[in-house]
Each structure stands twice: as structure tokens, then as C-alpha cells.
Amino acid sequence: MSLLPTSRADDLVYFDPAHLARPIGFNPLAQLPEDDRLLVVENVVAAFHAIWPDFWGPRLEHILAHALRLLMDIPGGTLLSLPRLLQDQSYRAGCLRHVMILTSNRGFAEWGEVFGDHVVATALLDSLLHHAIVIQIEGSSYRLRQHADLVPENIRARPSVNPPQQTKRRGRPPGKKPADLENG
Numbered sequence: 069m070s071l072l073p074t075s076r077a078d079d080l081v082y083f084d085p086a087h088l089a090r091p092i093g094f095n096p097l098a099q100l101p102e103d104d105r106l107l108v109v110e111n112v113v114a115a116f117h118a119i120w121p122d123f124w125g126p127r128l129e130h131i132l133a134h135a136l137r138l139l140m141d142i143p144g145g146t147l148l149s150l151p152r153l154l155q156d157q158s159y160r161a162g163c164l165r166h167v168m169i170l171t172s173n174r175g176f177a178e179w180g181e182v183f184g185d186h187v188v189a190t191a192l193l194d195s196l197l198h199h200a201i202v203i204q205i206e207g208s209s210y211r212l213r214q215h216a217d218l219v220p221e222n223i224r225a226r227p228s229v230n231p232p233q234q235t236k237r238r239g240r241p242p243g244k245k246p247a248d249l250e251n252g
Contacts, residue, residue: 095146097139109136112147130194141167 072080083092100108113133117124135153139145142163152159180186 097136097145097147100140105137105140108140109133112136130190138163138167 083094085092085094096108096112110133113129113136116132117129131154135150139147139149139153142149143166145163153163154160180189
């Protein structure tokens, strides 16, 4: 603090979580803009890793990051809610009502079967859910082909950017058949 210019003294906030005589509440998960949430999750995960490196692994990092992201969406969610979120199934179900999750026609549990590899499915889900803004879409699947009449004619008639390749015809060239040559 001796290095701080006196003109900046009013800008200093000294936070010592170990000072128990005057504890200050601090919630790094509260009221964050959507754009800042990923950075906060990464920093909190890095702090946990620095404190408990001997107990660290990729699975713990994955679970912790997603749990923190979920707690950010819950009104009043704090780090104190983390153990309950991970251990209490009914509490977790209540928390999930506050968030929206985009799925495919199959549930997330089936993605390992879809991709043939649970590691690949986990990596894809991590990218989708952890690094993206995800929205919920309700209702049945939408197939554009079933609603082609809704597409304006000028768009429908437009040629494709990458037209399909013409397949080469195999066999003899079209023309007279050998039987026709004998009779003709």
C-alpha cells in the first residue's frame, strides 16, 4: 500500500478473506454480464486448482466449471451453494429450472452412442455448453423440407452455392443395342 499514490487512495479496496474480525461477503458469481461469465468461471476454477493441486483432474475441472456456470444463473447462487448442488439431487433439479439447455433429438446421455465415443461427446458438450450462449427451443423438430412453401420463390429457385456433382454414367454409351445392329 506504500506504493499507492495518495491521489488514488479512494480507489483502493483492500480485501483480506482471512481477516475474521470484520469479514466481508464476496460473491464472484453474482450479477455478471453474460460476456464475463466464462472468464470468471475460468478464474475461479484456476483458483481452486491452485489451492488443491494434489486433488485435481480433468473430470473435477469439468464438473466444477459447469457447476459454477449453473450457479451463475440461479438467483442468489454463491460458492456456498456448490456442495449442495453437487450432492442434493432435488436441489439440483430446482436449480436446473432456472437455466435453459439446448438439446438435439437425443438426450445428452445418448451423445456418446451417437458419436461412438464418450470422450468425443464430452468434449463437444463442453464446447457447446461451457463456451457458448445456449438457448432452449421447445416443440417438435423443424424440418425445412416440410415447410418449403414458406420459403420465398426467389430464394427457392436460386442455384446452390455448391451444386451436387454430376455422377458419371457407367456401362455402354446410350445408343443401339447389339440386337438392333443385327436386325438393322
